[in-house]
Amino acid sequence: MAAPGTATSLPASGRRERTGWYFYDWANSAFQTTVITVFLGPFLTTVTEIAAGCPLGTDDCTGRVHPLGITVAAGSFYPYVVSLSVLLTVFVLPIMGAVADRAPRKKPLLAAAAFTGAAATIGMAFVTGDRYWLGGLLFLIANISFGAAIVVYNSFLPLLAAPDDRDKVSSRGWAIGYLGGGLLLAANLVAVMLLSVDGDDQRTLDLARFCIVSAGVWWAVFTLVPLRRLREHPSAAATTERGNVLTDGFTQLGHTIRGIRAYPLTLFFLLAYLVYNDGIQTVITLASQYGTEELDLGQSTLIITILIVQFLAFGGALLLGALATRIGARRTVLLSLVLWLVVVVAAFWLPAGQPVPFMLLGALIGVVLGGSQALSRSMFSQLIPAGKEGEYYGFYEISDRGTSWLGPLLFGLIFQLTDSYRIGIVSLVVFFVAGGILLALVPLRRAITAAGNTPPRLL
Template sequence: MYDWANSVYPLVITSSIFPIYWGAVTKDINPTDIVDFLGFKVPGSSLLTYAISAAFLLIALVSPFLTSLADFSGRKKLFLQFFCYLGAAACAGLYFFTKDTLTVSTFVFILATVGFSGSIVFYNSYLPDISSEEKYDSLSARGFSMGYIGSVLLLVLCLVLIEGHEMFGLAKGHATRLSFLLTGLWWVGFAQIPFFTLPADPGRPAGAVTEGGWLLNGFRELGKVWAQLNQLPNLKRFLLAYFTYNMGVQTVMYVATIFGDKVLNLESKELIITILLLQLVGILGAYLFAKLSDRIGNTRALSWAVFIWMLICIGGYFVQKGWSFFALASIIGLTMGAIQSLSRSTYSKIIPENTPNTAAFFSFFDVTEKLSIVIGTAVFGIIAQLTGSMRNSILSLIVFFILGLGFLLTLRGKKLREATGPSEATVPGPPPASATASTPATPK
């Protein structure tokens, strides 16, 4: 249900209505799309990617400390609630975004992104706390699917409001800004269900050191997890793979709407309808890859997903308005939720079993994700600004997927969790395509 609640942010704010509105505002400021931000002249599309990079850099810097502090203090749910309320309030604050408030609204957008990404690390860390290992893949996929369904419902409501603005006696811009307010209210409203249902904060762990207060002990907790990471080579290999291929995945997801608007000159209705279809296809993709991972193993299924994303980069360079665009969008839909869901569940299987430091371990997963978004979106914006073409930026992302696939292949023939016990899963390397169908199910 937290996926249901917060997934309206990536759909409405990241992928659909907000980027289109951003583009309209920057064009209104200057038809050439060059805007003034803190004295710097930058393209409006690049400013959006730079704002995303800044937000994720900020959360990457503070989340390791916050999550170790949450583990030490036993206040995981409290931190989840804080970032949820911060993000939802910032989304609602985007209601005041006009061409006269571009600079302030850029910082409000950054706060919304910080709230969303900050809450995710605490949310993800609940997976090993509330589920058994054999259910990680299916539960993770179910969460993403619930997120797709909930966010689509709100997007449809927003579209009715925007397209029927005259019927409601509203200007189109005003109706659009109301959708940002609705996003914040939806997020904070439905989040009360998981807040009420999730296990209560257990308080400070028994025997925890109390000298020095929360600040010093938060750093001590982080140091303990870092020491454990140095003894878990498989975990480090996976984080390195995730770091590289996630640069490409997240960048495509964050810039797809701007790309369709600026490069393909798609109408806003076409863009939003396409994004709606992506969400529906994404539900199918998350479940299909969860089933695939049950049959052939997590890293093998991830390897196929990364390979498909390499083809997406090539297709993105040549894509044109029309059937090729919808074909490419369908493939992205099938793999975008799948690769995120599988990455989350795979990581849950690799971290030490029954560890009391789930939030701190997931902070490293979160930092890996955030830093990859910082680099990916920054590289995309820089290449687009230097070459004058976002097509070159899309094609350049293939390098990240090639590196990610290479690092995933270093896990072939290894066990996910580096410990003895019946819960280990043997993870073979990617097979030839012809062998996939006959591969027996991977033991869990």
């Protein structure tokens, strides 16, 4: 039997509290869109190139920097930092989830993670001159805090919605997040277009810096809404246990890891998802750097493209969802991976200095992005033993919302060896091919039955 306060209980929450929960997605999506997807890659790469001795505005910089005595190509520094931040996040997310499950108060954990990440983002205002190392350090702190806050935020969902309402509540959160991130990005687009001056590379760099800072301010200010409206819902474990929350969290994590091995086919699917989603997240994370450094596109083009992706992701999710009702979720996801292959191969051939082909490719990304993620999440829900949703989705979140690390690592290594962003981007085909093969090999119907669930008519 489930203990009181678990996912199977009917939560006592109202519209005010749910609205507060939605607003954290509104708050943090600015970091995902404005910082990670658009501005930080080109900004930090430019600062690193300055530190490597390349004058501002230099094309094809081949200089090197030496963080901690390690020789790194200027163009590889940002992908390496992304990879390192995600590698660290992989260890933090499961621990944070276990601690949040056993903490009597979740809101202080959410506040600590969110405000730490927002403060690190605002600190990018001090990344001037050749301070690439400061930018890398602040991004490490911000991205790890972002992931930790998401884990705590997601842990509120079972406490705010009964099982039949959870899809609706979760979808509203995603929708409001897309809207919030898109609105700030649109405002930044207007600022860049009105304030930038042709040929003034320093002004462009300063505008990018303060667009990044604006995301930190947005994140911090709107986090106050969920902190005010959410109520504490201590779990049975949190109210009965009197041990140390941190050590108990590690103990619970050990129990979860040992228990998940009893479902090897679920792990097999999770492996497939981690591989192909790593490729998806890498394309999203490094698209702006590729557009700026290789295709010589301006910030306004990048922002418009990301806005196209943001809004088409909704339609794409609906389109692929409708297709899944006809051919099944797995076949639809496999089809989307074929389209992702088209994306990275087409990116290799994109002409430099021409924004329209880049925007058209962004439109294709928008169509496949929402459906790939939504259908993957729904398939995984079929493979989770009843009552274990929170623990299993804690591991699932490791490769969600930009937390890829193998892709940026491969991209950075390829660039360091070849000095070619084009070869780096096309190398990502390995993730979609390998992930698609692994997904096709999962005996999905048998995996669902093994988890104690009834398979749907179409898979």
